[in-house]
Amino acid sequence: MSGREDMRINEELLELFTFLQRLGYLEDGQDPLMPAIAKCLYASNLGPVTVWPLQCAQNEFKDIIASAAGKVWLKHPGNFAFVLPQGNQKGNKHHVVTYGTVCCKAVAEGEGPFILHDSAQLVEELLTRLGYLDSCLNPDVEEAFGLFCSKTANKRALNEFGVRLASIPTACGRHALFRGIVLS
Secondary structure, eight states: OOHHHHHHHHHHHHHHHHHHHHTTSOSSTTSOHHHHHHHHHHHTTOOOOOOSSHHHHHHHHHHHHHHTTTOOOOOOOSOEEEEOOOOOOOOOHHHHHHHSSHHHHHHHHTTOOEEEEOOTTHHHHHHHHTTSOOSSSOOOHHHHHHHHHHSHHHHHHHHHTTOOGGGSOSHHHHHHHHHHHHHO
8 A cells, every 4th residue: 555545544534533532432542443433323323334344344434424414413322332242262274264364253253243221230231141141040140240250351351441350349349340341
């Protein structure tokens, strides 16, 4: 690519970031773009959108914005949790041939993204949807939450937020902090 093409891509991304910031879906350039796109389209009832790879979401979102000229876009209500479940990122040559990369394999095995509405039961809803909690074999919320947090990828993601849930003494406190992370 020439430097000119590179600049065009950066300008397009800047336009998307500015659009999403103006509506409150992004606070700054550090926020992940995909959840903001998904929440914006969901709130404005303009989905669905491809979420992987991110470039597809960006291109589709740009096209949706262009085709919805004059549409009144809803500001971020702050009560959506975007979840992109992922499977194991370990793989072999067969997985790379099948999926393209081990990361693509993990996303494909995650069974698809979804959005949850904020509620007092958000943590329980999330754990249920991800298969950690159910009414028969896995009914203990704290056990399910502990298992979720102990998975390597989840632990790594929580560490990126600078969160050490184990250091919070009460289940209520851990759930409140986790709920805040999920909604961010």
